[in-house]
Amino acid sequence: MTNKNYGRVTGGRIMEAYYDYPHLTNLVYEALDYGMESIQVFPNQVRRAKELLDGRPDAPAVCAVIAYPHGTFLPEQKAYEIEDAVQEGADQLEVVLNVVNVRSGDWAQVEREFALCRQAAGARTLKFIVEAEYLKPEMLKRVCGLAAAAGIDRLCTSIGVYPIAKDGAEAAAGAEAEDVRLMKEYSGGKMKTVAMGCIDSPERFMELLNAGADYICTEFAAQILKKL
Template structure:
């Protein structure tokens, strides 16, 4: 895979609140220069993205109910509609994983169905938190995603931590095994996005080899520049 080909399945992102609008502008310029498949931003960043694009073409993904996903389906649907009206061409919502972990599958189905309706024909992505889910939970939630027309399932949000041996908080990153589990669960009906602290060329290669259809990373530009 060439860097250009990788760019075609790569999403760059700003999903932290401490960035300013100069960083948003820079993300847009990097995406245009390096050929990102999309960029992922908070809904409040959409006007700035459109201003910088100034009519140029780029897929813009708005993140919904990020990072914890605990809003009701109706709230997520409102946010999705609002983001699309503001210029988002894709939307990505965090699944209510308390419902997933509790086995409230009809509530999960209702959320997927409500978000799908709100997104209309736009690309709709659902973010799981594979690090907190059992294999059985992943199997079931991915099956529901396929049944309810979700376009892509993302492996994680990438903000949670675990203590290391020295009790220091360490970010949890997506692992190849997470991708393999989701890939098997969707059975070819939904695309798989590897997401969550992908910070190197080697990690990116591992995830692609595990079956990821797309890569989403805040380090997308660095990875593409060092790919070959």
């Protein structure tokens, strides 16, 4: 497999406070160079990214992150933001799930969130970040089932910015191979799985692909693809 082949299952992203306009330009050209499937940007950078891509036929999809990075919004608020991002030109939408509702067992509200966002996104690719690091397997299973029933296209594992306490130490929570395996199993082939969060080396990239991830999204996409 060449790095262009890997590019087709890779998303590049820049989601930090210190990234400026030249970083966005750089991401766009890296995505073109490596044939990346998509780039994820803040909604207020979608228009700029689309202008840079200038309608090229080999352009990656431009994905707007919604309710990012914490998903504690009402479904109506997320739908409003999705409609706004679509107006800006977003090809894909990546929504952070309201994980508080999941942890509270408020499944009716989880279903409403999937339904309203699906409606707002129309035919565009709709992904949800489920923050698997906060979910017990039974919660993750139910989320996958409801998302598949609502016609969600892809589920993403993590955000990768929040530190989490595990085994007495604190570290950034990111994609885990076990979460990818569970999400693949629970999705029953109805949705694609995206590994995301703290993927910073070719080894991690391959580990998650081998665990069954359909796509890998990472801030380090170009550096990783260059080494593969």
